[in-house]
Amino acid sequence: MxxxxxxxxxxxxxxxxxxxxxxxGNVDIGDPVxxxxxxxxxxxxxxxxxxxxxxxxxxDIMIDVVKRVAETIFIPFSVGGGIRNLEDMRQVILAGxxxxxxxxxxxxxxxxxxxxxQAFGSQCIVLGMDVKKVAPSRKTPSGYEIVIHGGxxxxxxDALWWAKEGERLGAGxxxxxxxxxxGTQDGxxxxxxxxxxxxxxxPVIASGGAGRPEHLAAALQEGRADAALIASMVHYRTYTITxxxxxxxxxxxxxxxxx
Amino acid sequence: xxxIIDYKAGNLTSVALALQSIGEAFVITDNIAILNxxxxxxxxxxxxxxxAMANLRAKGLDEWLHNWIKQGKPLLGICLGTQIxxxxxxxxxxxxxxxxxxxxxxxxxxxxxxxxKLKIPHMGWNNVSLLRQHPVFADIPPAxxxxxxxxxxxxxxxxxxxxxxxxxGIGFCSVLAQNNLVAMQFHxxxxxxxxxxxxxxxxxxxxx
Numbered sequence: 001m002x003x004x005x006x007x008x009x010x011x012x013x014x015x016x017x018x019x020x021x022x023x024x025g026n027v028d029i030g031d032p033v034x035x036x037x038x039x040x041x042x043x044x045x046x047x048x049x050x051x052x053x054x055x056x057x058x059x060d061i062m063i064d065v066v067k068r069v070a071e072t073i074f075i076p077f078s079v080g081g082g083i084r085n086l087e088d089m090r091q092v093i094l095a096g097x098x099x100x101x102x103x104x105x106x107x108x109x110x111x112x113x114x115x116x117x118q119a120f121g122s123q124c125i126v127l128g129m130d131v132k133k134v135a136p137s138r139k140t141p142s143g144y145e146i147v148i149h150g151g152x153x154x155x156x157x158d159a160l161w162w163a164k165e166g167e168r169l170g171a172g173x174x175x176x177x178x179x180x181x182x183g184t185q186d187g188x189x190x191x192x193x194x195x196x197x198x199x200x201x202x203p204v205i206a207s208g209g210a211g212r213p214e215h216l217a218a219a220l221q222e223g224r225a226d227a228a229l230i231a232s233m234v235h236y237r238t239y240t241i242t243x244x245x246x247x248x249x250x251x252x253x254x255x256x257x258x259x
Numbered sequence: 260x261x262x263i264i265d266y267k268a269g270n271l272t273s274v275a276l277a278l279q280s281i282g283e284a285f286v287i288t289d290n291i292a293i294l295n296x297x298x299x300x301x302x303x304x305x306x307x308x309x310x311a312m313a314n315l316r317a318k319g320l321d322e323w324l325h326n327w328i329k330q331g332k333p334l335l336g337i338c339l340g341t342q343i344x345x346x347x348x349x350x351x352x353x354x355x356x357x358x359x360x361x362x363x364x365x366x367x368x369x370x371x372x373x374x375x376k377l378k379i380p381h382m383g384w385n386n387v388s389l390l391r392q393h394p395v396f397a398d399i400p401p402a403x404x405x406x407x408x409x410x411x412x413x414x415x416x417x418x419x420x421x422x423x424x425x426x427x428g429i430g431f432c433s434v435l436a437q438n439n440l441v442a443m444q445f446h447x448x449x450x451x452x453x454x455x456x457x458x459x460x461x462x463x464x465x466x467x
Contacts, residue, residue, distance in 0.1 A: 001372060001385070001386070001426055001427075002377070002381065002383050002384070002385045002407075002427060003383060003384045003385065003404060004383075005383050005384065040451070045383070045384055070272065070273065070276050071276050071279070071280070074276075074277055074280065074448065074449060074450070074451055074452075074454060074455055075406065075449055075450070075451050076406060076408075076446075076449050093270055094270065094272060095272070096270075096272045096273060096276060098273070098449065120269075120270075121269065121305055121306050121307075122380070123305070123380055123382065123408045123409075172380060172382070172408075173382065198376070200378075201368075201376075201378055201379055202378055202379070202380070203378045203380075203382050203383070204378075224375060224376075226378060226382075226383065227383070256384040256404040257402070258400060258402045258403055258404065258453075259451050259452060259453075
């Protein structure tokens with residue numbers, strides 16, 4: 001039986017973690033490679049890197065980070081942020097990433113999904129979706145709308161429609177982030193997660209709002225997600241990934257417990 | 260020396276880095292003269308069966324692989340490399356290598372387990388039940404899990420070649436083994452410590 005995946009997300013700017021991550025002895029680690037190694041050893045099933053660098057110089061630094069991560073951990077990892085075309089994808093994949101994630105760029109140019117799937121295979125292409133709850137309307141009947149550029153721009157696109165469209169275009173997986181829940185540590189947006197996960201046939205990663213292990217259990221059971229993304233709750237060392245997995249196992253949720 | 264066959268089917272970086280981390284010397288090549296000097300071969304691959312077979316045939320590597328197997332030297336298949344070892348793939352009805360008789364099949368739609376609907380691709384960590392001992396799986400605990408990402412799975416004609424079995428709504432053959440050939444649907448290079456252990460075992464394996 002397949003295990004549910006637990007995936008820490010690391011934000012990187014110009015080659016460094018945007019927030020120091022507290023590790024053994026409460027030491028702040030700014031190095032994404034060291035942080036990735038630590039999470040690998042704690043039992044992370046996969047790691048997501050989100051590059052918030054804008055400059056092209058910063059991109060080169062990120063490629064170097066990807067190379068060093070690929071030499072250090074032997075589980076899949078994805079890179080998102082600033083991936084705008086096939087060449088960006090190629091660089092990240094050749095550097096050793098398993099997957100690339102496209103978000104705003106895919107909304108602005110949906111062909112990037114199909115081109116990426118064609119060139120590298122669907123399993124490489126993750127569609128990142130930032131979603132906000134809105135009043136259901138003719139344009140957004142699900143009551144969830146796609147937002148881009150960190151949630152600043154409403155697109156008028158229905159989230160459920162976009163998830164299906166992303167699948168049709170060849171995305172191999174969806175990373176579904178609720179902007180409303182993001183950063184609250186009050187739990188995932190379960191209604192949205194279940195809605196999308198039930199409606200597509202590709203795996204869905206729940207994202208945004210994780211603060212306690214119970215939140216992951218809810219996303220993986222009620223929310224029917226295939227994987228759960230976590231950030232602050234492990235970055236600030238409130239929990240280790242091992243503790244979270246132990247909790248999920250006790251709740252009867254199958255996760256990989258041997259690594 | 261280990262040779263990783265480069266037939267333009269996906270990214271070989273991960274396999275190379277995994278070998279590097281366990282201290283094994285390797286070369287990535289499509290050059291038959293160099294491949295002939297190798298002690299053992301890794302045959303990886305990601306992507307579509309049709310394109311992969313076309314690339315192999317264009318370089319004469321299909322025939323070369325048949326000869327390699329006849330010589331009794333070790334071969335490790337990974338993911339797409341494993342699928343195209345069989346005779347036929349349902350992926351666009353592609354004729355494949357036929358190193359082992361059988362068909363690579365697509366997972367049926369509407370797969371379920373007791374938790375509900377299952378997604379395709381089968382993407383993530385899953386167990387492998389070994390049907391017998393094999394040197395390449397030495398020191399692998401039964402609860403170990405491996406990273407899978409695929410929509411098709413190998414279905415060999417002769418059940419005797421099935422070494423590992425995995426459950427994803429249906430049971431499927433996740434590891435094949437016959438004489439000097441061992442081939443797995445999952446990615447040992449992305450399966451953490453136990454995946455690296457499999458690569459280490461393969462690098463020491465002397466098929467009898």
